[in-house]
Structure formats: structure tokens, C-alpha cells
Amino acid sequence: xxxxxxxxxxxxxxxxxxxxxxxxxxxxxxxxxxxxxxxxxxxxxxxxxxxxxxxxxxxxxxxxxxxxxxxxxxxxxxxxxx
Numbered sequence: 481x482x483x484x485x486x487x488x489x490x491x492x493x494x495x496x497x498x499x500x501x502x503x504x505x506x507x508x509x510x511x512x513x514x515x516x517x518x519x520x521x522x523x524x525x526x527x528x529x530x531x532x533x534x535x536x537x538x539x540x541x542x543x544x545x546x547x548x549x550x551x552x553x554x555x556x557x558x559x560x561x562x
């Protein structure tokens with residue numbers, strides 16, 4: 481997961497660098513999963529949101545795919561939203 485330039489979306493890629501979609505944040509701190517590319521099949525049937533936090537959206541992806549979501553190495557990891 482890598483933040484985009486507008487800081488309200490995060491690009492999702494798999495470990496091979498293939499695009500898997502995005503997580504976007506609406507103004508009311510609601511996060512939505514938007515699968516794309518190779519993830520359309522992998523994430524078929526996943527709840528898209530809205531989720532109350534970025535971590536909750538990532539947890540939904542991890543649960544659905546039985547994998548681990550990580551922040552891109554060297555990227556600033558957002559802190560909890562209060």
C-alpha cells in the first residue's frame with residue numbers, strides 16, 4: 481500500500497508490483513476499497529465499505545484474501561485517526 485499524492489487515497493499492489501486497486505477516503509473519514517486489475521477476481525465478494533479507518537479496510541482485505549497488507553517500505557505510515 482502506497483499513499484497517493486493527494487493523501488486521500490492509497491494504491492494497492494501485490495508483492496510482484498502488480499496494481500490491485502485503491503483505498504479511498506471520503507471527507508467523513510470513511511474508507512472504501514476499490515479493487516482493480518488482478519484484484520477484481522481475488523477480491524470478488526469482498527465488502528467494499530465504508531470502513532471507519534484505513535486499518536479496518538486493510539483488515540477486511542487481509543481477512544478476505546488470507547494475506548497480509550503492508551505499507552510500502554520507506555513510506556510514512558499514517559497514525560490512528562481520533
